[in-house]
Amino acid sequence: MVRILRGLAYKYFSDDEAVILFLLLVLGTLGIVFFGQMLAPVIASVIIAFILQGLVTKLNQLGIPEMVSIMGVFLVFLGTLIGFLFGLLPLIWGQVAALAGETPRIFKETQTYLELLPEQYPNLVSIEQINLLFQQITSEAAHLTQWIVSFSLASIPDLMALLIYMVLLPILVFFFLKDREVLLGSLSRMLPSQRPMMLRIWHEVNQQCANYVRGKAVEILIVGGATYISFKLLGVPYAALLSLLVGLSVVIPYIGAAVVTVPVAMISLFAFGWGSHFIWVMVVYGIIQALDGNVLVPILFSEVNNLHPVVIIIAVLFFGGIWGLWGVFFAIPLATMLKAVFSAWPVKGQAMEPLEEQ
Template identity: 45%
Template sequence: MHRVLTRWYERMFSDTNAVVMLLVLSVAAASLYFFGNLMAPVIVALVLAYLLDWPVSYLVKLHIKRSIATTLVLLLFIALVLVFSFAMLPTVWAQGVNLLSEYPAMLGSFQVWLGSLPEQYPEYIDGALLDSIVGNMRGKLLAVGEQLLQASISSILNLATLAVYSVLVPLMVYFMLADRDKLLAGLDRFIPDERLLIQKVWREMNAQIANYVRGKAMEILIVGGVSYLVFVLMGLRYSALLSLLVGVSVLIPFVGAFAVTLPVAMVGLFQWGISPQFGYLILAYMVIQILDGNLLVPLLFSEAVNLHPLYIIVAVLVFGGLWGILGVFFAIPLATLIKAVLNAWPRQMESTDEPVAEATEE
């Protein structure tokens, strides 16, 4: 066993570049784990910088000074955010408050409908078993409603913090974009000279994360916009709120689409009951999800994030358990980083049997 472990260690860590890369990744992971909440504004600014780097670089190619290009792009982005905030957020907020006030009535209506199923289908549904399931489900849904209410109240109390972040984050984005080369050059002082593997992983991850951030932004806008149009045309209540939830849900692979199905179905069931209109709503929602997964995602991402669905689910569970909601949102980039590291890791001394044999002969 000792010889096996020794050979494995020599094969994996004989290259100094690999040891340096492991050290850098360990420091970064420990920083995120222990100081993730404090670094949240920096992470948000970094994501926005990746999102806006493409138009800034395009303007730079047109011989516009980088600082001027950064100012123009950032001002345009802030203007779009303000327009969206003043146009949509009041409606979304009002619909969210109304939905929370009607939440108990929706649960009661849903419970009444479930309670009628044993009478309609006595040979298929056990009434006692259904009552226990409904009781557990009602308790959990009420707990979710209370958590949402507490989160909304706490968000009101944290308006001062949000105001500070609304100033600091754009400033950090500006400096990240305008002084990108200087900042990257300044990091060289803290990285050892044995950085070949780090540079290889960085080049791969830089392109993939940039494509991922821009692709996810486009996916949120398209899925959310299409959902809003469909919900409005169908006359669904809380269309703005639900379409926003559907758009943001694409950030959480697989789990997000499943989680948003519940509020969409509950609102439709409360509004129309079991009717053809409710069936059309569910059908339209399923079509949106199918087109998103099978048409929009391949077009936007292509081979940028080439991960098996099983790896994505495991990444969501692991990183969500480690870092909460931030870990869920960044599960795919982190999984892509792990894949890039594994692909770049040197594999030396693959055949060590001959030296061992020669040593035994001597």
């Protein structure tokens, strides 16, 4: 066993740069796991600045001065944040409250419908099965109500922290955009002067993750906006809430669209019943999903290396279990980063082409 471990260490850790990179990865992972909640505003600001930097670069390429580009992009971000907090968020919260008020009526209509099933299909469904199902639904609804109440009471002390985050976030985003070169230069001075492997990984991860994160942000806006306009024109209730769910569902490939179809279908069914209106809603929803998967995704992610669907699902489950919603959103970029690390990792006996620092 000792000989095997010694051979693996010689094969994969004989390069000093590989050892340093391994230590940085371990320390970074431990830092996020143990201090991620404390540093949440900083991490979120870095991610947002990373997304906005692409727009700043585009404006610079058009001949606009860098400081003017930064101020313009920052003002757009600030306006979007204010619009979300004071426009979209109250609308969604109001629809959530309205849906909660409609829940007893939905349960009653569901009960009336299910009670007819034993009469229509006596060989498939019995009254005992229906009663057992409703006992379970009532129990789960009671637990859900208790959770909502306890969550609301527990979240009261966090309101002040949320307000502080809302103030800190724009400030940090501005300074990350403005002093990007200074901050990156300070970090690079802490690394070895000769670092071809790190440069190779950095260039690949920067290109892949930047394209993915920015493309995914644009996809959420387009899919969510198209869904809201379509549902509003069709008269679907809770259009803002459903469009938010549909927009966020694109974060989880293959799974998100299937999961969010359930609330869309249920709310449409209870609103319009079985009929042509319900069919039109589901057809329009299916068209949006088809255009997203077959048109929008290839355009936005043409430069992103495709991962195998099994790898994507495993990454979503693993990183989502560790970091929750943030882990789900960044599961694919993290998987891409790991792929870049494994591809560029120096192995004894294999030569690696040098990469000049840009």
